[in-house]
Amino acid sequence: MIEKFKKNILVTEPIAPDKDAILSQFSSIIDSKWFTNMGQLHNQFEEKLKEYLKVKNISIFNNGTIALITALKALDLPTNSEVITTPFTFAATPHAIAWNNLKPVFADIDENTMGLDPKAIEAAITDKTSAILAVHVYGFPCDVENIDKIAKKHNLKVIYDAAHAFSTEINGKSICNWGDITMLSFHATKLFNSIEGGALVYNDKRLGKKIYELRNFGIKEINHDDAVKDGIKNENFIDDIGINGKMNEFQAAWGIQTLEIVKEEQGKRATVAQKYIELLKDIDFIEIPKFPENVTNSMQYLPVLINNYKRDELYNFLKNYNVFSRKYFYPLCSEFGCYKDLPSSKPSNLKIAHQLSRKVLCLPFYGELVENDCEIVKNICKIIKEFK
Numbered sequence: 001m002i003e004k005f006k007k008n009i010l011v012t013e014p015i016a017p018d019k020d021a022i023l024s025q026f027s028s029i030i031d032s033k034w035f036t037n038m039g040q041l042h043n044q045f046e047e048k049l050k051e052y053l054k055v056k057n058i059s060i061f062n063n064g065t066i067a068l069i070t071a072l073k074a075l076d077l078p079t080n081s082e083v084i085t086t087p088f089t090f091a092a093t094p095h096a097i098a099w100n101n102l103k104p105v106f107a108d109i110d111e112n113t114m115g116l117d118p119k120a121i122e123a124a125i126t127d128k129t130s131a132i133l134a135v136h137v138y139g140f141p142c143d144v145e146n147i148d149k150i151a152k153k154h155n156l157k158v159i160y161d162a163a164h165a166f167s168t169e170i171n172g173k174s175i176c177n178w179g180d181i182t183m184l185s186f187h188a189t190k191l192f193n194s195i196e197g198g199a200l201v202y203n204d205k206r207l208g209k210k211i212y213e214l215r216n217f218g219i220k221e222i223n224h225d226d227a228v229k230d231g232i233k234n235e236n237f238i239d240d241i242g243i244n245g246k247m248n249e250f251q252a253a254w255g256i257q258t259l260e261i262v263k264e265e266q267g268k269r270a271t272v273a274q275k276y277i278e279l280l281k282d283i284d285f286i287e288i289p290k291f292p293e294n295v296t297n298s299m300q301y302l303p304v305l306i307n308n309y310k311r312d313e314l315y316n317f318l319k320n321y322n323v324f325s326r327k328y329f330y331p332l333c334s335e336f337g338c339y340k341d342l343p344s345s346k347p348s349n350l351k352i353a354h355q356l357s358r359k360v361l362c363l364p365f366y367g368e369l370v371e372n373d374c375e376i377v378k379n380i381c382k383i384i385k386e387f388k
């Protein structure tokens with residue numbers, strides 16, 4: 001008999017900086033009286049991330065959703081044009097399209113990458129299509145090369161939602177190098193967090209100015225004294241409809257300190273993942289998606305596929321033991337009330353996405369599970385075997 005866990009085992013637990021160190025930094029911020037608006041720590045955090053991720057340009061945000069909304073806005077896509085996206089994602093992905101007065105068009109995913117299927121993208125393109133918004137689900141890269149080719153052929157912009165792919169590399173190169181803009185999320189549930197937070201990474205430096213201004217209500221990055229001298233009227237200081245996407249100094253301080261422990265967390269998670277793989281590999285109804293050899297796993301989630309139509313039963317069985325796995329992503333975004341009536345939301349258009357969303361289960365996955373020789377993981381696997 002396996003005993004019920006005394007404490008709830010959730011799908012993730014966030015990493016946090018050393019308590020004394022972060023409280024001391026918070027105290028300095030309070031004394032400085034500079035809490036937000038591109039402060040010293042904000043700028044330092046951007047520089048540190050640029051170095052860490054080995055990318056050319058980065059702009060940090062108060063969260064990933066606002067960053068994604070801003071990314072689409074910065075690309076000046078024609079109002080009401082269509083953006084092809086995946087239904088197998090978090091709500092923020094299609095919501096960012098809709099918030100920009102653009103039309104989400106769902107296309108099916110590939111069963112190996114779990115991201116948009118290039119063939120389905122091509123089939124969804126119309127003369128109204130302006131962009132592709134693809135998601136590197138669980139840190140598995142989309143078929144970036146073929147998506148690139150399609151975008152070039154049809155003159156489309158490409159935005160990647162890399163909320164799950166912090167520090168993922170393809171052949172040693174940051175995943176953020178593909179597409180026009182890549183969004184990262186630093187939400188507390190993510191491998192790397194700044195409590196809430198996010199970023200945009202882009203290769204074209206010229207996008208930086210536009211993103212900087214949109215993030216700050218659209219206020220133009222000009223020297224106001226010079227502008228007045230040159231006769232530029234005050235009302236011309238804002239041309240674009242911007243938003244408040246600024247990250248504050250407390251989040252930036254947290255992010256800077258957390259960046260120092262993220263590698264250690266990834267190392268622990270790698271051991272935890274190994275243990276799950278070792279203990280679940282012989283269970284015939286479980287399949288563990290494998291990362292391609294040339295890709296570094298971000299260690300964000302541990303998704304497994306339950307192949308006997310018993311995913312929901314296993315989910316409930318685990319819950320009886322206080323193990324809270326997640327049916328992530330179920331339901332699909334195309335099944336949400338706000339999107340279900342779109343022509344592209346028909347299940348017949350999204351066959352693989354429907355199959356996958358009914359099979360997938362994300363198991364508890366975080367660094368602390370490494371403790372006591374992965375004892376909790378061993379017990380979770382015993383429960384799964386018992387279910388069998």
Ligand SMILES: Cc1ncc(COP(=O)(O)O)c(C=O)c1O
Nearest residue numbers: 063064065090092163185186187
């Ligand atoms: C795939 C995906 N996109 C976007 C987001 C939104 O990011 P944030 O929570 O930082 O706004 C999340 C998660 O929260 C996500 O999982």
